[in-house]
Amino acid sequence: MAEVKYSWPSRDKSYVLGTSPNRLDGMAKATGTAKYTYDVNLPNQLVVVALGCPHAHCRIKAINASDAESLPGVVKVLVLRPAETEIRTQGELIAAVAAESEAAAREGVSALKVDYEALDVFVDDQDLERAKELERTKRVGGKVELINEPGDDDDEEEFENHEIERLLKESKYVIEGHYGIDVITHCCLEPHGATVQWIGSQLDAYLSTQNVSATDDGFADALEITAADVDIHCEYVGGGFGSKFSPGYWSIAAAQIAKETGRPVKFMLSRDQELKIGGNRPSAFVKVRIGADENGVVQVWDSQHWGTTGYNGSTVTVNPVPYVFYPKNNRRIATGIITNNQPSVAWRAPNHPQACAITQPAYDDLAARMGISSLDVYLRNLRNIAARQTAEVYAEELKLAAKLIDWDGKWHPHGRGPKRGSVVEGLGIGIHTWGGVANSSTCRLKVYPDGGVETFCGTQDIGTGTRTVCAMVVAETFGLPVEAVKVNIGHSTLPESGASGGSTTVGSVAESHRRASQDALAEMKKLVAKKLDVSPDELEVVTGRIQVSGKPDQSLGWKEACGLIGINPIQITSSHKRGDKSPLSNEGVGGVQIAHVAVDTDTGVVKMKKLVAVQDMGLIINPKLAKSQIYGAVIMGIAYSLFEQRINDPASGAFLNAELGDYRLPRLGDIGEIVVELYEPDDQRERGVIGLGEPPVISPGAAISNAVCNATGVRVPVLPLTPKRVLESLQKARG
Amino acid sequence: MKNFDYVQPRSESEVLELLSPEPGVTSLLAGGTDLVGLMKKMIVTPDRVVDIGDLPELRTIEMDATEQLWIGAGVRLDEFLSSSTTDPYPAVKQAIQGISSIQLQAQGTVGGEILRRPLCWYFRDGHGLLADNGKRIIHGDNRYHAILGNHGPAKFVSASRLAPALVSLGAKVRVVGPDPDQESILPLESLYRTPRDESQREHTLLPNQLLTHVILASDQGDLSAAYEVRHGEGPDAPLAAAAATLQVVAGVIQKARIVLGQVAPIPWISGEAERVCLGHPPDEDTASQAGEAAVAEAMPLSENGYKIQLAKVSVRRAILRAAGSFI
């Protein structure tokens, strides 16, 4: 086959790329016909509800399941954590009750009798000193970078200390800051879990997952079978956000119960279990000093941060701190605290939202100290950044965002804006960066003699619009409408594709589907060329037709062209391997957000008035879907900035707010106005497709914290900025 | 859920036949928005559920001969909201609007709402109404707990959002039972009690009594309003609330009833705030001082001191809203 040159058409030559067809699965979702793992009902299935350990730290002494087993409807009790197991987080699943109905299983759980030996508990991830006293800290990392180097005879550490103090002393402005952000959970609306059945020795598993192609391994290893014996199905998943890459021990247990009872099993976590053990994101609290010159350019950063990832005692890494802004002289140390909580897993843009929230408030405080606009401080500090996007692009994005929020019209020095009754308003900025490289992906594409087109790819659509992207890329290649492409995803029996994490999916499927469709087109062109008696190089695709370039009268319609295929469809399988260089995809984006908030200083209640998000993402396939991603990310950002946090009982370690009435998420009326500007000038578009899911979730924390500070003149140090925290900070500042 | 018997009575007296005098044996089901969740979590485990959600005699809104308004306990919140006969009681409408969920407004009943069980997270996690005699709350996270009326072991806050408004309006209730001919008309506030031990409930109804109506006084031109401090939009519990009903004559408050919500185990009638109001105009000064007076005796716990400020603001804004000067 002649070498196919993979590329995207230019903006003016694109049919489908850059347009906004509706999500392919939109109607199925909106009319309730989309089937999620929780929805799949297998004949004669058992439903499992599990007992979560009520204690944050204990040893199981005895489990008595006889009362539970004798309840009507209860079929089997599987002990997951036997006697003598040490449990280190509340919510860890101890035993699973399989019954004829969910209600019967729940009743069974309440009849389980378990004896526990209580052990010591610690959950205060903010109190570093206390954690040290209790020997519950772990060094997570440390990094020092200094322009000047120690002499051969100098003690390194002494030199570093001395140099940092010297740099601070020589600074025109020194800001000492304390900022932080609490642990939050993933809180997927569809809980983790699986609905499974054995077909002979084959495990057929409907799994709520963001990793259809590679979760079979997790089952196989645990059940001592091979991945070939496991099929994973997930056409629709109700949220993942980084927590659903592996099956989870509960799904394995479902398979075990199914094997032992000979019946299909549905095992989904309950809401409070979902929050306790279904996934959470580490906290970070920082003490920082920065030193800036007379122009407000920060020359030195010295920080210590700590937090928790649960009982494995880590926190946000040092690498992303300081975030985007990166003075050449810097020292950062990170300490993890061991708390009696479930270990963290990846949450949308792991580490970045926290790093941003504990870095950029320092720059905003610098602007406040200098009495100048934070926008100026941000722009001036773009000369010292470590990011995947250029300073020039950031500057452009900042100026665009400033215009859209009316920065010039609305900005005032911190705490000195107009007051309407007890309400003050303010503006704040956040900037971010992310990679978004294309994951590996394989697409099998079939073109049928009757003109039909079908794709097969073991990817998943976690709400980002992957299905639609697959269809659009193929439709673009063939000059067809999007509806003409039948897309198959969501099964591990399909060609492998990477997990949906790291903002790697749009690039991955764009690669595999473009390659497959361009390869298939090459085959089509050969057939058409022969029929039209020209060489394949002379042919081009226009809407619905393949024609000799510029000569519509020398063309065949798509169906006609397919009629030349013969009996068997064209079948092409094409792949992209992650890390291979390709003109179709790229990595490295920036992005900028500015928040406008209103704070009622009498009540501490913060309301979103407006948030502007300017985001680059290389080549944009579907602007409507891209905007949805950004709206969604911004709203998740509002959630962790103003509403959600895990609250542990200080004495018992219990996760107190593990129900949705207490674990506060924003509602529709809380979001204010969100303005999204897709930044796609030609030089960004030319880079190719870059992932988008994560970058826009990074900045809201810094932007909103800075806006509240600009409004009130007071830094409320720890996110979320609840009314309690805002009031307490205001009262502290006054008195 | 534990299995239970289910029955739909057809009359008030049938209801009473079906209720047990023993606590915890039978439960009344109205809209289900509170009870069903509690049963799923096994906090409430009745042997029999008596479903009065569709009992017609509990679903009427009627004015009697003296122009008192009788609201059946089974009247849905959205029915109260949309009725024009309830227009003279804006405090209640504002409280319902604050609930801000069309589902809860359609499904929830007036009777169910005023008897809503506390939202204390220790209670709802199975540690009892007093959460180990208050100890779990004192040593735990009490940011949403009581700042008033909290001297005893009970530290939860009353959950009803309508109760402060209704109590400020001087609402009464009709209670029947245990026998069908036992009938009382009581002030609404007498339904609430601060329990002193786990054998006591947070209200005074016997297990085999039925709240049938809330009775609102005839419209005398009183001004009323409710104000809630809410963390965000939606039905989640407010952080503090107050309702104010004022009788204003020639610009001066002649009568006032100020009731705080979400700050004490019962709807908290503030005689202190009332005394500040009497004889004064409903202006910023009076309202602020009333707010200060309402919280003068507040005893914060370790995490809920901020609620004092919020309670103060709620009282002030409720008074000003009643007077028409705060939207």
Added chain:
Amino acid sequence: MKKTPSEHYSRRAFLKGSSAAAATSLATNAADSVAQQSATDRVIRGETAIKLDVNGSLREVKVEPRTTLLDVLRYQLDLTGAKPVSLDGSSGASTVLIDGKPIMASTTLALSARGKKIETVESLVGDEVPRAFVEQDAEQCGFCTPGFVVAVRAFLNQNPNATEQQIRLGLNGNICRCGTYANVIQAAVSIAKGGGNG
């Protein structure tokens, strides 16, 4: 006009003092015992077959008293549009229409739903609300979407000319984790004849 209880109460109080009271209360007792007989006869215990009017058809299902309407819809009728998100109904994801009103199926007992018109999101195929959701891209993972679609349908039925401001205040009974709110607002605005200029 039907007597209110207070009038009734007054009449009883009047009767209490007369000899007619004894006769009345005897009669009352007899009536009560008849009522008691029929009330306890009507107590449902254990599994029972009932008929529910779902999406215009009478469906026969087997329920226990503790079975919620959500359980019935999802496990017996395979109408899985309404979703289970939390035990206490705070998410709105299980919203269905019962006699035209938005009700959470997760906190409704199946037995309470007898004799009522139940409509789930599946009955809204072809309706303008799902169409608007698709046009405005008001879904991402989609798990909250059916609950929102039903809530929006109910809201617009009550408020056909809602302004954007009213929409922003009227749809707070549903939680979305992915953040579709901005487009849900636009979907509702696009339908409301108020023009969305609130």
